[in-house]
Structures are given as C-alpha cells and as structure tokens.
Amino acid sequence: MNSAQRPHPLTVMAAAVALLISALIGAQGSVMHGVNKEVDRLVARDLAPLAPASGAGGVAVVVHLSGRTFFFNYGYADQADKRPISSDSLFNVGSVRKVFEAVLVAQAVQRGELKLDDPVNKYVTELQGDYIRRVTIGELLAHTSGLLLPTDHPPWPNDHYSLQGFLDALNAYAPEGGEQPGKQRIYAHSGYILLQLVLERRYGKPIAELIAHGITAPLGMTSTVVPERGPNNRALMDPALMARAVQGYARDSGPIGLPGNQQGYYDFSGTGQMFSSARDLAVLLAACLGDAPVAPELRQALQTTQRELFAVDARYGQAMAWEINNVPGAKIIDKPGGLNNASAYIGLIPELKIGVVILSNRGDVAPFEIARNSLLPELARMVRTPIVTNAQRRTHG
Secondary structure, eight states: OOTTTSOOHHHHHHHHHHHHHHHHHHHHHHHHHHHHHHHHHHHHHHTGGGSOTTOSOEEEEEEEETTEEEEEEEEEEETTTTEEOOTTOBEEOGGGHHHHHHHHHHHHHHTTSOOTTSBGGGTSTTOOOTTGGGOBHHHHHTTOSOOOOGGGSSSOOSOOBOHHHHHHHHHHOOOSSOOOTTSSOOOOHHHHHHHHHHHHHHHTSOHHHHHIIIIIHHHTOTTOBOOOBOGGGBBOOOHHHHTTBOOOBOTTSOBOSOTTBOOOSBOSTTOSOOEEOHHHHHHHHHHHTTOSOOOHHHHHHHHHTTSOSEEOSSSEEEOSSOEEEEETTEEEEEEEEEETTEEEEEEEEGGGTEEEEEEESBSSOOHHHHIIIIIHHHHHHHHHSOHHHHHHHHHHO
8 A cells, every 4th residue: 555545644543533523422321221111110119119000199300410400209199180290299298398498598697697696686676585585596407405395296186376375385485305405306397397487587578589589499390389278278379380280199009188288276477388390309418418400608507507505326317407317328318308298308418419309299208218228328328339340340250
C-alpha cells in the first residue's frame, strides 16, 4: 500500500474514539438497564404487597437514585369506581407536614427573624404557665419540649380543642413523669400545632400561605396544599384537586370518610392536614438531596432541618421534624405520617443521594418499617456495589 492509500492518522484516531464512545454508551446503557431492573424488583418485592387483593387501597411510590426518579403505582385510589392510583393521586400525608414547618423555621433563623432558643411565649404571648413559658422553639422542633397532651398518643380522646382551649391546656400543663424542657424526646403533635401558631404570629399570615410562599411555590410543587377542614371532616379544596383525592380505607378494607378526609383534634384555622402527590413529593426529594436547582436560602434551610438536634441513643436521633436512623450500612433521615385511613413516608440517605416516598390510602400499613429495614438499605448497597461490577464478576467468574 502506498502512502496515498494509507488512512490518515487523524482518521484512524477518530475511528478509535468513535469506537470507545460507542462502547462507553453501550456499557452505560447496560448499567442503567440493570439499575432499572433492580429498582423494579425491590419495589415490587417490598411495596407492591401493600395493595390488597380486595382492591381497597394501594400505594404510590417514588425512588430517587443516581440523579434519576422512578415512579410506581399499585392498587386503587377508589375501589368503588375502580379508579387506579397514579403519581398524581392526592393523599393525606399526615405528619409529613411537620417537615414543611421545620423548613419555615430554618429559613426564619437564617434571616435572623427567629431564634431556636426563643421562648414560645415571645410570640404566643398568652402562654404564661409555669411550664410552658420555659419551652423554646428549638424544643418544639426536636420534640424535646416535654409536652404530652391527650391528643398526642393513644388511647385517643373524644375531646377537641378550640384555640382558647388549647392555650388554656398549655398554660395548665404540668408533666406527670418529671419531664423537663430539652431533656427528653417525646413525640408531640401538640408541639407542632404550637409551632404553627408561633409562625403565624411572627409573620401575621396563615400557615398555608407561609408554606406556599416559602416552599411549595419556589419548588414548583403545584399539588401540595394545607386546606381548611369543612363539613363531614372533608378538606376544602379546589374541585380539580379534590377529583384526584384518594378514598381512605381501614384495616378491614372498609372506607373511612370521603375522599379528602381530614382528621384532627384542633378546631381552629390552619390545623387541617396537608395533601400532596407522589409527583410533588418527588420534587421535594430531589431538592432535599441537592439534585434539583433550588434558591440558596431554601437549599440551606432544607439541609439545616436534617441535622441532629437531640441524640436519643446510638441508633436514633431527632432533627427538625426529621428522624435519624443509623441502620447497618446507611444513615436514614426520614419522616413517617399516618392516620387510620392513610399512611405516608419520606426518607433520605443524603450521603448517597437516595430518596424514597411511599403514600398509601390505608391506615394499617407501616411503610416506614419497610423503608428503614429493607428498601433503603438495599438501595444503598446498590449504589455502593454498582450493577456493572456484579455483571463483570458473573461474566468473568
């Protein structure tokens, strides 16, 4: 072959580069296919069984992994009309709402508008009782206030609180077990109702408006709302949102309430439960994990809420609303929520940028146990042991 017939060196190099890129793309595609299959397998194994064979309820799931978001849906939003659950179905997320109030406080602290060691009666000035006047905002956030009203734990009472009744109960509060502010972790719904009042008093706006302005609107979460409670304990929502609300079911698969059902012991404005969808909470997941474009102040607040404020023991800790679980192979930061006809969960492994949302319209499931003990640790192992490595071992071993 003479020189005129030989390929130009640059042509040879370009061909080699093209082959390398093709090989890399093929390998990456193979890895992604393997990841998809493994995520599918884990979710089908752990969460598909939460949708009962009777059709009374189901589950919507989000998995955030390696910068990607996966959606899964099983069962019915409403058994009567055979309406399937979708990623846009609207669920009562119960105490997951507490994360949003914690973020509002973190933002306020960053701006110098609140302090964690501020006593709550600096803002809710009616609180002058011997015990409650010593409780701080930070203690409410971390469930270390020592508050324990009848509405906080079973057996659930029949009595409800008006605003004045709630303030009277707090002023009269004296712990029966010698609890002290800041000295122990006792989960208290009443503490976050009081935190709502602190925020509303500080800013002169209702809590739903504060959440929308500070969190959901900036993140583009268009299906996350805190409606008032109307007749028949049903949320007062826009008809388009109500059309997406799920029917809730009990342990015996019987319906509880109507779609949009709210429950609570506090009969004053702002105490209705939050509703959201899997698609909206996927946005929050990505923001909490630093995998979405977020304004710096909001990003800092989201991260701040995840830091431990109180160590319960070597395994468990309490952050701002979030709970910290040090399980083998992973540090899980999460928040469960639920009622007798709804179950909700959002969980993170921040160091690996893994997140999970689980929403069910049944009250007899425990998604937090599944996520903490199985799904999230398995996803962590996937990230630490890439599928491509396992494939290579099978090929060459």
